[in-house]
Amino acid sequence: MLIDTHCHVDQFSDPETLVAKCEAANVKVVAVTNLPSHYEIALPHLSNSKHVYPAMGFHPLSVTNNSGELRIFEKYASEAKFIGEIGLDFFKAGLPTRQQQEEIFDSLLSVLRKFPGFLTLHSRGAEREVLEGLKLHRIGKACFHWYSGGIRELEEILSEGYFISINPSMLGTQKGKKILDIVPLKLLLAESEAAQNSVCKFV
Ligand SMILES: [Zn+2]
Secondary structure, X not given: OOEEEEEOHHHOOOHHHHHHHHHHHOOEEEEOOOOHHHHHHHHHHHOOOOOEEEOEEEOHXXXXXXXXXXXXXXXXXXXXXXXXXXXXXXXXXXXXXXXXXXXXXXXXXXXXXXXXOEEXXXXXXXXXXXXXXXXXXXXXXXXXXXXXXXHHHHHHHHHOOOEEEEOHHHHOOHHHHHHHHHOOHHHEEEOOOOOOOOOOOOO
């Protein structure tokens, strides 16, 4: 059985066709979103899907002008089984919004405290801060998607029992291969990080 733990299904030009293909091929997919309102839009499209699971996200690079989305996140948090992608990004494009990202991430983790489902995380340039947030809010099961941080931080993440998901782009780099060598199989997941657009195409 194949599980893609991080795919932007809603950012495909024709998400309905992709969902039908996943169903036919028996491929399980965590369909991440970048905003809670996108999750809300995706929900009815995926309600009958056996293999494509909607995940409620609030991407760290989408925080600007979207603080009103927190209300939608709170509305669905107790019933969502999958969350993502959420997290922090302090690498170049994310630096100007660092403080806003941290405020929103903390709010999201407060809402998710002891969340029992599956959480996929963005942590570029902010691996330690994301890890500290998870520990503070006692999030037990979470996955660092496309991990690109240091080895020491990686070892701390693994020692806390959090997962790492690997995608094809990572396997083309020395760093990605080194990460693959370090992560024990029981904490290693697969992801595509696939998308065809940068906007939600469910209507
Ligand atoms: Zn993503």
